[in-house]
Amino acid sequence: MAETKAGQRDAYQLILEAIDIGIYKPGDRLVESELADRFGVSRTPIREALQRLETQSMLTRDGRSLIVASLDHNQLAELYVVRTELEGLAARLAARHAAPEEIRVLRQMAHEDRALLNEPAALARANRRFHKQIHLASHNRYLVQQLDLVHRFMALMATTSLAVDGRGEHALDEHDHIVAAIEAGDGDAASEAVKAHISKAFETRLRLDAAREAAE
Template sequence: MQKDAYTLILEAIDAGVYRPGDRLVESELAERFGVSRTPVREALQRLETQSMLARDGRSLIVASLDHNQLAELYVVRSELEALAAALAAKHAAPEEVRVLQEMVDEDRGRTRDPIALSQANKRFHRQIHLASHNRYLVQQLDLVHRSMALLATTSLAAEGRGETALAEHQAIVDAIREGDEAGAAAALRAHISKAFETRLKLDAQGGHLGAGEAR
């Protein structure tokens, strides 16, 4: 299935091709993606409505999150992700649990590559969302993670964070495997809390990485 202009632009933002503060030019986007300007214009309007883009004079730029927006986003993410983990502990099939474990095992070889690890991290969390077997929750988490694309750095860039994050992932998988709903929710909530704390420290230090991280 051919992707529409909206999806192409959104994926480019998520991949770090366009980062917070970058200007999006209709003609350049049309040429890059090989589509006409009309669907690009409509996609830009839709992304602006969703607060993924912001106005800078007459130009549209990729939006960024201020401190309060970041805090609000992490509160919502923490609660929704915790619910997903609890539901996964209740509903996940054995095969889904094995896939989660394989992801953790494979990611141990990525701890020195924050960008690769952050991409793997997205896949891991997405797998938990799907294992919740609740389509409405998955939809809401998709919106939350779309907003995460507006963060210019990854908390996994912090020294030693990759190893500790994987240990936290393992605790989440263990609780899901054991069917421990409360334990899975608590482990996921603690994981998000630590990621938020690490991000705040990175931002305070002015830390920035290369493209594409989430987060």
């Protein structure tokens, strides 16, 4: 029984991580046998993991097939509202509770990520890592759990707003402002800097979606 539970947990995490890093994108069909071969897991835990992901709305039905879900305009707007408030709170708490070592790590991330400006996919991964570090620096486990859930659904976006020309550099400038506010212990400024950062990301994504729809 313990092995079965471990297999279920591993299969679930493996599929979730594959969606998160873009191996499977919104609209992609997930097939039990192919997933079992890819991850070296038997089909039973794969099936149970797929059922769990469907229950969580990460997957949806297309006839008899399960596909990676996508977010419509309303879902996207709702997600960004929640993300903005939770990330703002995380930054505010980080300004209050972050250890000097955590602040140095944030500063280093913000500096080193500039080497990725011409690699949107790598920059998107680095961006998630940077935000995760802020979440951890809040030192509030319940907030971190909720933000993990929000960022799980962020993976259902087919493209990254950081691929838009010029957005990556502006985003990293915004990261610098966030770190400076956290380092100064200014919770209000840190919260507002994060909220402004996410607002710009949302605006960029809306323009991306509008341009894509116009081209179709």
